[in-house]
Amino acid sequence: VYTLSGPVDTDELGVVLPHEHLPLTGFVSEDDRIPAGFAEEIRPWVPPLLDELYEYGGRTLVELTPIACGRDIRFWQELAKDSKLHIVPCTGFYLQDRQPEWAKEQSADELAQRFVREIEVGIGDTRVRAGIIKIAADHLKGQDRKVFRAAAQASLQTGAAITTHSCHTVREHFDFLVSAGAEPERIYIGHADYCDEQYSEQRYVCENGGHLIFTTWGIQHLMDQNLLYACLTTLIQEGYVKHLLMSIDFAIRVCNMMEIGWMNYNVPGRTYSYLFREVIPRLRELGVSEADIETMTVENGRKMLTILKR
Numbered sequence: 001v002y003t004l005s006g007p008v009d010t011d012e013l014g015v016v017l018p019h020e021h022l023p024l025t026g027f028v029s030e031d032d033r034i035p036a037g038f039a040e041e042i043r044p045w046v047p048p049l050l051d052e053l054y055e056y057g058g059r060t061l062v063e064l065t066p067i068a069c070g071r072d073i074r075f076w077q078e079l080a081k082d083s084k085l086h087i088v089p090c091t092g093f094y095l096q097d098r099q100p101e102w103a104k105e106q107s108a109d110e111l112a113q114r115f116v117r118e119i120e121v122g123i124g125d126t127r128v129r130a131g132i133i134k135i136a137a138d139h140l141k142g143q144d145r146k147v148f149r150a151a152a153q154a155s156l157q158t159g160a161a162i163t164t165h166s167c168h169t170v171r172e173h174f175d176f177l178v179s180a181g182a183e184p185e186r187i188y189i190g191h192a193d194y195c196d197e198q199y200s201e202q203r204y205v206c207e208n209g210g211h212l213i214f215t216t217w218g219i220q221h222l223m224d225q226n227l228l229y230a231c232l233t234t235l236i237q238e239g240y241v242k243h244l245l246m247s248i249d250f251a252i253r254v255c256n257m258m259e260i261g262w263m264n265y266n267v268p269g270r271t272y273s274y275l276f277r278e279v280i281p282r283l284r285e286l287g288v289s290e291a292d293i294e295t296m297t298v299e300n301g302r303k304m305l306t307i308l309k310r
Contacts, residue, residue: 002129014059016301021251025070115154136165152180184209
């Protein structure tokens with residue numbers, strides 16, 4: 001597995017948070033940089049958050065900020081230089097309105113080859129290699145379909161997993177990626193929390209070999225928390241624990257050229273370590289075993305980040 005500081009053996013990954021962010025931008029950043037003035041303001045905030053995560057037991061943070069969203073590799077390396085965490089960056093694109101114009105002009109094949117280069121050679125001139133492909137959409141339209149096809153193609157070529165920003169489109173995104181040729185076991189549907197009382201779309205993905213990443217922990221106004229915990233525990237009881245992962249999706253974001261925001265959704269203390277302080281203790285109270293918690297946090301993350309070359 002390739003990280004900001006070089007390759008790491010998969011056995012060393014430990015507890016993996018599969019959907020997180022270091023500082024990013026809320027606008028298209030053509031040079032993929034955090035503006036200098038904001039970088040200086042952010043610089044002292046991040047290392048303590050990373051240290052806290054490590055102290056709670058986190059060992060690997062999967063950084064899912066894609067191309068042109070402030071994916072500032074060298075700045076991130078500075079922020080994490082004293083951290084013991086393994087930090088795995090990604091390739092890919094966010095929603096259509098957060099993509100550079102050149103991405104909209106290129107073909108699926110051209111985009112796929114960019115993803116492949118960033119996985120096999122490095123991101124820009126940093127030589128830091130991406131460890132996963134991140135894509136995002138609401139309901140799939142023209143540009144989305146092109147990017148999703150590119151991701152499927154790059155995944156097949158490199159063996160890297162695909163993860164998504166899906167929310168209310170869990171089954172739609174999974175089915176399209178499979179139809180585009182992606183292998184179900186290499187698909188990790190992100191923000192898979194949004195469910196009905198039958199958990200029908202979540203169950204469908206698991207039944208068909210895909211994986212789910214749950215991220216809305218503590219955000220009652222986005223997802224009823226009782227339903228969310230019921231969804232996860234029911235899927236575990238039904239034998240799908242090897243298909244389930246958990247993360248927080250925290251970030252510090254340069255919202256525009258005027259302000260910085262902490263993406264904690266107005267939930268106090270909702271940073272990376274919230275998973276250990278709030279989520280895992282509640283799962284234990286609900287009867288989830290230590291073995292199942294380890295499967296979701298260690299084994300499944302390791303499987304996601306293992307490059308499966310064909």
